[in-house]
Amino acid sequence: MQRPFNRNLKRFQPKLFGNKGASFISEYQDIYDAFTTKPNAAVASAQNTMVKSLVDLGVWALTDIFWLMGGHTNDNGESVLNWVNPGTFDGVVVNSPTFTALEGFTGDGLTTRIMTNYIPSINGINYKLNSASIFVYARKDTGTDLKALCGGDTIPASQIITGSTFYSDINNANASIANTNVNTKGFLGASRTASNLIESYNNATKYTDVDVSTGVQNDELWVLARRGAGTGQFFTDNQISMFFVGGGLSEVQVTGFRAAFKAYMDSNGKGVIP
DSSP: OOOOOOTTGGGGSOOOOSSTTOOOOHHHHHHHHHOSSOOOHHHHHHHHHHHHHHHHHTOGGGEEEEEEOSOSOOTTSGGGOOTTSTTSSOOEEESOOEEETTTEEEOOSSSOEEEOOOOHHHHOSSOOSSSEEEEEEEOOOOOSSOEEEEEEOSSSEEEEEESSEEEEEEEESSOOEEEESOOSSEEEEEEEEETTEEEEEETTEEEEEOOOBOSOOOSOOEESSEEETTEEESOOOOEEEEEEEESOOOHHHHHHHHHHHHHHHHHTTOOOOO
């Protein structure tokens, strides 16, 4: 005689995450659940793929802040959400920088900025004296005037500044000058992996500096400007799609991070890296 159908069989089936059966890794599922307005299936899939790449690279485990500022919406703060720990060090938007879906926030070069409420010397988890990094993805060519994409400038400084010269400081007292005639758009940032080693990245080009770490940055980090001496400085009119703060990343990790984020931006037709 045929057995009756076991109505409890479904509880033994593997769990699928996401929307309408989409399978997400747990790290992205937490982010997806935190969104008030969910991205469509194609965007969610691309975001999940990017996060999986960062997890596999070991970047995710070294992250204190990751904002996907070029998100699908910012109606409820989705594009300044801290992906590694939603609700902790989410962004605070000041003076209405322009948000464009899937592209990011554009500053006015005067007063607009996004505050992190994150002071590395106090709040750093992975960000340490001799193991720290800051990266952004910028979408505009803003010329030769010096403008801060992000950072804090209470010495020792931690900041990314572009223009006629590319400055990238990570816990050092003297400005690390990467080079002249560099891009002001793309995947830009720096990683400190030793007391006397900063590796700055202007897209695929790497510059090495031996500036010694003198302490951990003791001011709040901002995006679209730097915070220094209790006020904003070097406000930018660039458009920022991503902001990252964490522990020091190896060249392999930076290369993989750049490739993963480039693939995400390109999937939406918004990439600027050749």
